[in-house]
Amino acid sequence: MxxxxxxxxxxxxxxxxxxxxxxxxxxxxxxxxxxxxxxxNPINIVGTVPYLGDKVLLCRRAIEPRLGYWTLPAGHQEVQETTREGAERETEEEAGIHAEIPSAPYILLDIAHADQLHLMFLARMKDESVNPGPETFEARLFSEEEIPWDKLAFNSVEKSLRLFFADLKKGAFGFHYIEKHTPGKFL
Structure with missing residues (x-):
């Protein structure tokens, strides 16, 4: 940045x-x-990793940056809003889903070179229904094999998805904290 x-x-x-x-x-x-x-000060980006069973919900962006690329529902935290409230709002605005979001965060990507903190919560979907808002062309569930890895909007989305699917295979979802100081892919 x-x-x-x-x-x-x-x-x-x-x-x-x-x-x-x-x-x-x-x-x-x-x-x-x-x-x-x-x-x-750094910008807080808050969002969710919505899932149903072994599938994750992705949203195809109808706005720049990265118009037409797939992402997780996330965006800027508003003032006088907790990170969890912001994640819930962004998920509702972008995906229009009904989900259960725990109070504890799932992933914190501390992206120093971009002056951003990405705080993601798990969001267990209650059903398959979606009703995306104007920032999203479409929202749908993907298995790990179906993820359009070459059409993901941001490196942080790819990292979040890889962590989710690794935890899913282990059968346990723990908190992940990752620092990134330089541009490029997460390792």
């Missing part, structure tokens, strides 16, 4: 300058007029 910068003060509109504020350890965008310091 690269270095994100704020060029104008959010409080007074004056141009900012890049510096390390007194008592801080990182460069920030600081307003020389009013002294406001802009803190840019």
């Amino acid at each position: 690269g270095k994100r910068e704020i060029h104008f003060c959010e409080k007074c509109g004056h141009p900012t300058k890049r510096e390390i504020p007194e008592g801080d350890t990182h460069e920030r965008d600081v307003c020389p007029s009013c002294g406001y310091i802009a803190y840019i």
Whole structure:
């Protein structure tokens, strides 16, 4: 994602300058007029790995980025929303499914180079019915062999699916935490 910068003060509109504020350890965008310091923090992406038996539900994206590619239902967490609430909302918006989502997260992909945290919850579907929203062309269940691996929207989706199917084979779903510092495929 690269270095994100704020060029104008959010409080007074004056141009900012890049510096390390007194008592801080990182460069920030600081307003020389009013002294406001802009803190840019990672983006939380929240979603689910919806499944029914040995199949996973994927959504074909009707929006950019990666229009037409397959993904798990996920998106940006909203303010004043818990990560679980955000995952439920995104799953409802993108897939329109009825699912049971436990309170404990399943996967945390800490993607430092992209300034993102991807927090995924398991979502056990109650039935096969789907009612995708406007961000999704179609949503459907796939077995591991049917997954369109070369048509997945993001590396994080592929990693989440591989973890899910490995856990399914073991018969146990544990928490996964993975750090990624450079662009490219997850190992």
